[in-house]
Amino acid sequence: MTTSDLVGLRIKTVRRQRGLSQAQLAHPELSDSYVSLIESGKRTPTPAVLELLAQKLDCSLSYLVNGVTAEQMEDIELALGYARLALENGEVSEARTRFAELMANNNLTGLTSLRQDTEFGLALATEACGDLAGAIAILDRINEEDIPADRRIEVSIALCRLYHRSDRLTEAVAIGEGILGGASRPAWSDLTIELGATLLGAYMLRGDLLRARQFAAELLNAADLLGTPRSTVAACWNAAVVAETTGHGEEALGFAERALAVQSEYGQPRNLARMRNAYAALLLRVRPSARKEARQLLIKADQELAQSSASTADRAGCLVELGRAEILDGNYEQAIRYVRAGTELLPETAKTLGAELRLMLSRTYGGVGRFGEAQHELDIVRQWISPLPDTGKVASTWYAAAETMEQLGDADNAVKAYQRALACAGL
The missing domain is CATH 1.25.40 (Serine Threonine Protein Phosphatase 5, Tetratricopeptide repeat)
Structure with a gap:
């Protein structure tokens, strides 16, 4: 049934419950034939007509439009808000449960936008719990639907990131280039630059340095034109990654410091913690003598990650870097404790990061x-x-x-x- 059919059916049902004829409902503002066309789904009422009919039927406008009462709508929005808050606060298991319970709510079925918001939140919570395959499956379902352009880009960012983390680089690149690689590429925005930054990470991981250098410069130029904090952070951080990989360590630190400064002022807790962790890791690689400063940054990042919606892989990566800092300082037993803690957090699917942790353990034991x-x-x-x-x-x-x-x-x-x-x- 179309939306018009459903709206018409609800009007007809409530009218009959109220014991009204079509003529009684229509009089004096509307004709009974117009009401008949609305109820049969052959006419789509304007917002003003819908509001009028809701008043005449003594029911909520929300019910006529969405099939739920105003009270039910309020309950759904409140439950969604609690789920998002749990995710943001790092209570990832609770967030996953709340999103899943809301998805099972029959009243959500006809609320397309809210249902897609809930399902996307469930995907992020599932990722944060370390279930990368589960998160990908949810996002694939969303991607098959008719969704708004911005939501399509958000889903593509998450999928590109998840494929990257799962070492499925061909699929990560295909997702990113599917949005950004065609002739009809959308205009640069915070979302498209973030997608570009995620795609750039996949280029780097598969060793496509020439494409990565070209794309990093393109993202920097786009971010400078936009001038927004979000685009600046994404473009500068990924320029830092490219600079380090091509042997320009100090230049990489310069880009990273700019990204961290902007993130510290405008960023969300989870992203700030991840950025602080990544900057400290870069600092260890480029300036090993700055290990004490890096260690303090990593300890702070680990505390922030534990209190945010960061994934277990994020925390495991931070503990790896803490172990590296301790090794540089000669504190091998402490390094072992950090890396052991990291292996316990790591999801089974993250084989590449898991191998990195095990290698560090092996060297430290040796x-x-x-x-x-x-x-x-x-x-x-x-x-x-x-x-x-x-x-x-x-x-x-x-x-x-x-x-x-x-x-x-x-x-x-x-x-x-x-x-x-x-x-x-x-x-």
Whole structure:
């Protein structure tokens, strides 16, 4: 049934409940034939006519339009607000439950916009709980619907990010380029620049540096023209990633500092925590002597991530960097504790990040003479990354594994790992 059919049916149902004829409902403002056409779905009443009919029928306008009473609508909006608040406060399991309960509410069926808002919130909560595959399935369902242009871009950002995190880079690129790569690309906005930044991350991970450099410059120019905080953060941070990857560490720090400054002033808690974590990790790589400053930033970021809607993978990544800072300072036992905590948080689907954590554990165990535990972690890494597709990220993981094997005296497997790293890199 069309929307007009449903509105007409509700008017007819309430009219009969009130014991009114079409002529009685119409008089004196409308004709009974016009009311008949409305009830049969052959005419779509204007907002003014709908309001008039609601008054005459002594029912809420919300019921005639949406099939729910004003009280039911208020309950739905309140429940959605509580679910969003739980997600923002980092209560991700509760948020997921609240969104799922709201999706089961039959009154939501005819409220297309609110239902899509609820389903999108459920996808974000599912992602934050570490269920990347579940979040992708929800977003795919939303993407199959007729949704507004901005919602389509939001869904594409989330899908691109989730495919990226799941090491499904071909699909991540396809999602981003599906919006931004065609002749009918939408105008640059905060949303399209954020999608572009997410797509840029996928380019970088699969080793497409030439395209990444070109696209990073395009995003910076677009953000400068827009001049909004959100676009500036997205473009500057990703320019920092490209600069570091191409060997310009100090330039990368400059871009990252600008992004962090804007994020600190305007950003949401979750995104600020993630940005602080990423900046501290960059600082450790570019200026290892600044490890004490980086450690303080990471401790603060970890506290913020725990209190926000950040995913378990976000927190695990922060703990990895804290472990790296402790290793640089010679505090190996503390590093082990941090990285162990990270492995416990990590979802099973995040094999690449999981391998990074295990490699760090292996090196740290080796550094303190616990060679049996070091070899055990290394065996887990080899099992995890062996079936992964060939990407630049996987190549660097194989290379790091080969170095670790070599340090532990496992020369034969080190050679095989180096060969696999070269194969992943296409060499």
